[in-house]
Amino acid sequence: MSAPRPPLRLAVALDAPPGSGAPVPYDARHFVALARLAERGGLDFVTLGDSFARPGLDASAVLARVAPATEHLGLVPTVTTTHTEPFHVSTAVATLDWVSRGRAGWAVAVSTTEADAALFGRRPAAPPAEVWQEAGEVADVVARLWDSWEDDAEIRDRASGRFIDRDKVHHVDFTGSSFTVRGPSIVPRPPQGRPVTLVEVPPAAGPADAPGAGDTADVSDRAVREVAAAHADVALVRADDPQTAGAALAELLARARALGRDPDLLLVLASLPVELAGPADAAGLAELLADWYAAGAADGFHLRPADPAHDLALLVDGTVPALRDRGLRRPGRPGGTLRDHLGLPRPASRYAHA
Amino acid sequence: MSPTSPTPPPRKQIHLAAHFPGVNNTTVWADPGSGSHIAFPSFAHLARTAERGLFDFFFLAEGLRLREHKGRIHDLDVVGRPESLTVLSALAAVTERLGLAATVSATFNEPYELARRLASLDHLSGGRAAWNVVTTSDAFTGENFRRGGYLDRADRYTRAAEFVATARELWDSWTADGQPRPIAHQGEHFTVRGEFTVPRSPQGHPVVIQAGDSPEGREFAASAADVIFTRHSGAEAGRAFYADVKGRLARYGRRPGDLKIMPGVTFVLGDTAAEAQEHAAEIRRRQVSPQQALLALEQVWGVDLSAYDPDGPLPDIDPDPHGELAQGRVRIADPKAVADKWRALSRAKGLSIRETVIETTGRQSFVGTAQDVAARMDAFVQTDAADGFILVPHLTPGGLDPFVDRVVPLLQERGVFRTAYSGSTLRSHLGLPEPARTGGRGGRP
Ligand SMILES: Cc1cc2nc3c(=O)[nH]c(=O)nc-3n(C[C@H](O)[C@H](O)[C@H](O)COP(=O)(O)O)c2cc1C
Numbered sequence: 177m178s179a180p181r182p183p184l185r186l187a188v189a190l191d192a193p194p195g196s197g198a199p200v201p202y203d204a205r206h207f208v209a210l211a212r213l214a215e216r217g218g219l220d221f222v223t224l225g226d227s228f229a230r231p232g233l234d235a236s237a238v239l240a241r242v243a244p245a246t247e248h249l250g251l252v253p254t255v256t257t258t259h260t261e262p263f264h265v266s267t268a269v270a271t272l273d274w275v276s277r278g279r280a281g282w283a284v285a286v287s288t289t290e291a292d293a294a295l296f297g298r299r300p301a302a303p304p305a306e307v308w309q310e311a312g313e314v315a316d317v318v319a320r321l322w323d324s325w326e327d328d329a330e331i332r333d334r335a336s337g338r339f340i341d342r343d344k345v346h347h348v349d350f351t352g353s354s355f356t357v358r359g360p361s362i363v364p365r366p367p368q369g370r371p372v373t374l375v376e377v378p379p380a381a382g383p384a385d386a387p388g389a390g391d392t393a394d395v396s397d398r399a400v401r402e403v404a405a406a407h408a409d410v411a412l413v414r415a416d417d418p419q420t421a422g423a424a425l426a427e428l429l430a431r432a433r434a435l436g437r438d439p440d441l442l443l444v445l446a447s448l449p450v451e452l453a454g455p456a457d458a459a460g461l462a463e464l465l466a467d468w469y470a471a472g473a474a475d476g477f478h479l480r481p482a483d484p485a486h487d488l489a490l491l492v493d494g495t496v497p498a499l500r501d502r503g504l505r506r507p508g509r510p511g512g513t514l515r516d517h518l519g520l521p522r523p524a525s526r527y528a529h530a
Numbered sequence: 531m532s533p534t535s536p537t538p539p540p541r542k543q544i545h546l547a548a549h550f551p552g553v554n555n556t557t558v559w560a561d562p563g564s565g566s567h568i569a570f571p572s573f574a575h576l577a578r579t580a581e582r583g584l585f586d587f588f589f590l591a592e593g594l595r596l597r598e599h600k601g602r603i604h605d606l607d608v609v610g611r612p613e614s615l616t617v618l619s620a621l622a623a624v625t626e627r628l629g630l631a632a633t634v635s636a637t638f639n640e641p642y643e644l645a646r647r648l649a650s651l652d653h654l655s656g657g658r659a660a661w662n663v664v665t666t667s668d669a670f671t672g673e674n675f676r677r678g679g680y681l682d683r684a685d686r687y688t689r690a691a692e693f694v695a696t697a698r699e700l701w702d703s704w705t706a707d708g709q710p711r712p713i714a715h716q717g718e719h720f721t722v723r724g725e726f727t728v729p730r731s732p733q734g735h736p737v738v739i740q741a742g743d744s745p746e747g748r749e750f751a752a753s754a755a756d757v758i759f760t761r762h763s764g765a766e767a768g769r770a771f772y773a774d775v776k777g778r779l780a781r782y783g784r785r786p787g788d789l790k791i792m793p794g795v796t797f798v799l800g801d802t803a804a805e806a807q808e809h810a811a812e813i814r815r816r817q818v819s820p821q822q823a824l825l826a827l828e829q830v831w832g833v834d835l836s837a838y839d840p841d842g843p844l845p846d847i848d849p850d851p852h853g854e855l856a857q858g859r860v861r862i863a864d865p866k867a868v869a870d871k872w873r874a875l876s877r878a879k880g881l882s883i884r885e886t887v888i889e890t891t892g893r894q895s896f897v898g899t900a901q902d903v904a905a906r907m908d909a910f911v912q913t914d915a916a917d918g919f920i921l922v923p924h925l926t927p928g929g930l931d932p933f934v935d936r937v938v939p940l941l942q943e944r945g946v947f948r949t950a951y952s953g954s955t956l957r958s959h960l961g962l963p964e965p966a967r968t969g970g971r972g973g974r975p
Pocket of ligand 1: 591592663665666742743746748761
């Protein structure tokens with residue numbers, strides 16, 4: 177007898193898709209209003225995209241501003257790993273977890289354009305496969321830095337005068353292809369242990385010997401999937417039909433298993449664009465999601481509204497209640513952290529043994 | 531007053547900022563009133579207290595590597611801190627007027643990314659962002675970064691100056707009608723080409739603060755900073771520093787009011803002067819545990835002194851000029867001179883190791899009744915020893931409450947501190963004009 181399936185996970189993008197022509201928001205109130213709406217709908221988390229050359233504010237700063245204005249909602253900014261310092265990436269995401277009391281994640285992204293490289297002037301643009309390989313190293317060292325303080329490192333022992341137990345704070349001594357980090361972090365281990373790591377993967381997974389294998393696009397697609405299989409807690413897959421999504425899910429879990437990971441610790445969400453004209457569309461969307469879910473195409477969904485303010489209200493008032501009626505979303509919340517919402521356990525620090 | 535006598539000049543107004551305590555040995559973490567220095571409610575409490583007291587800004591220091599002593603992670607001080615800009619973005623949600631200042635190293639960051647994060651904070655807070663530009667240049671810190679420990683001491687301020695100029699080019703790059711214009715910066719340290727993704731921020735530019743004391747640091751502050759955070763908190767040293775720095779401004783076409791000088795200071799209040807002194811002595815004792823005392827000694831001597839009794843006399847042996855036990859701390863220039871001074875003091879007053887360390891390292895700026903403290907702060911500012919103060923409480927997060935409850939009303943009675951915020955941006959609190967657009971070419975107008 178198999179265990180009952182967990183409720184489907186549900187997330188939404190707060191940013192309008194690029195090229196939608198919507199005005200770019202620079203006011204905190206815009207984001208707070210959207211996040212509160214998403215929270216009212218009981219969504220597991222919201223994402224906010226970012227890139228150095230895209231008009232808009234820094235996504236981590238925006239979601240940190242949103243954190244005290246919300247209570248339950250998971251907050252997942254896009255963070256690029258190509259021209260940034262891995263140490264800073266680690267401390268910023270850990271701090272988002274502290275200020276939100278365990279609701280933070282980050283979506284790993286890379287910069288491949290000359291335009292991005294020119295904003296930094298540190299090194300030329302590199303092929304996607306190369307920057308994705310580096311992104312995997314960044315994800316690795318970021319998690320090591322989160323683990324570098326064991327949970328009970330702060331002891332405040334008056335007798336010995338020691339504030340921390342230095343045996344529970346560890347150098348990470350990481351050497352990657354383009355950087356080294358000595359560690360430990362300056363930020364104590366965040367509430368979730370490790371904030372949730374997201375990777376968006378391309379849908380189709382061509383076999384290595386398929387025609388066209390070796391194309392830049394193909395090689396880089398494989399590099400992204402390697403990063404997702406090795407480091408992601410949640411993978412987002414853009415797909416037009418449940419078969420494609422289901423194939424991507426199966427392939428990712430197989431890769432994760434091959435890397436020695438427990439495949440239950442990698443969730444795959446289908447990422448779908450949505451544009452809702454009215455309540456009937458919202459109910460129809462619930463039906464579609466239920467069908468995909470029943471077909472085993474995904475562990476849940478990441479919805480990308482064409483017009484977040486408009487579509488989010490319909491999602492919250494139409495789609496979510498319809499999913500609840502079908503028993504696919506629970507009314508309450510199982511716990512306080514984003515990991516709790518997703519049904520992912522809190523990992524132990526890899527340095528905590530003895 | 532006779533009708534012909536001139537009206538007295540208006541009294542200089544005092545600027546106040548709140549330094550979040552922690553990550554040092556001045557925070558009394560063993561006090562029962564000492565809370566978390568990591569959890570967000572602690573930051574929110576201190577910031578709300580500062581805003582209740584109508585302070586100019588809330589201040590966060592930075593450290594990018596845990597300090598080490600004898601090759602091991604230092605474990606006696608408060609240690610561990612969240613990342614500043616993220617904390618300040620969150621604090622923007624729970625405050626309305628208070629300025630939000632982050633210390634961020636110019637050495638281990640890049641102008642485009644940091645300018646964007648600061649401009650984002652300025653938008654998200656409605657014009658309350660500030661950047662304290664520090665210039666870390668040790669290879670020890672560099673081991674955490676792609677940059678490594680590459681930067682020479684001599685280059686740290688040239689990089690910082692070019693960093694700030696480049697950030698200003700980016701902040702100025704949108705036209706008055708809201709269109710981004712590409713910049714093309716080519717300098718000694720940076721090449722930055724392209725469009726900034728954030729419109730001009732609510733206060734034009736985030737406020738720039740400088741902390742550092744060398745001649746190069748003072749010159750950099752005179753050319754580019756809006757505020758200096760200084761350690762010169764005594765009256766005499768403060769006046770000398772003030773005169774020196776303000777004297778450098780004319781060279782850059784700036785007036786004395788364009789740069790505010792704010793020393794970091796501590797305070798201890800009591801109902802009587804004697805009670806305040808007693809309380810202050812108790813705090814100093816708690817800041818210097820027996821273990822702390824030996825560690826402070828080892829930092830000067832450069833050798834292992836763990837066998838000494840903290841309640842006994844100072845060592846007779848001379849410091850090892852090449853001994854280096856501590857990493858991540860400012861190096862002591864002449865250890866032998868310091869050791870001689872400490873030994874002389876210990877002999878003259880009959881002080882133990884611990885008592886000597888308390889006497890020499892425990893600097894407490896304002897100790898007394900609320901009346902005394904308000905009067906002395908006022909006198910400091912009126913006599914140009916400072917333009918205001920960055921207050922460092924010794925308790926997290928409630929340490930500022932007594933100051934706001936007891937001293938602020940007295941400063942207001944004296945007519946030297948605001949009774950309401952008159953503007954909404956940090957620049958307006960500091961009395962600084964919004965910077966003119968430079969036409970995207972950087973530098974000061
Ligand atoms: C009051 C004050 C506060 C400082 N705070 C910090 C800090 O939070 N983080 C940091 O890395 N350096 C800090 N510094 C160090 C300076 O940025 C600088 O590296 C150091 O003072 C050496 O520069 P100088 O030779 O110009 O004094 C501070 C310095 C002063 C005077």
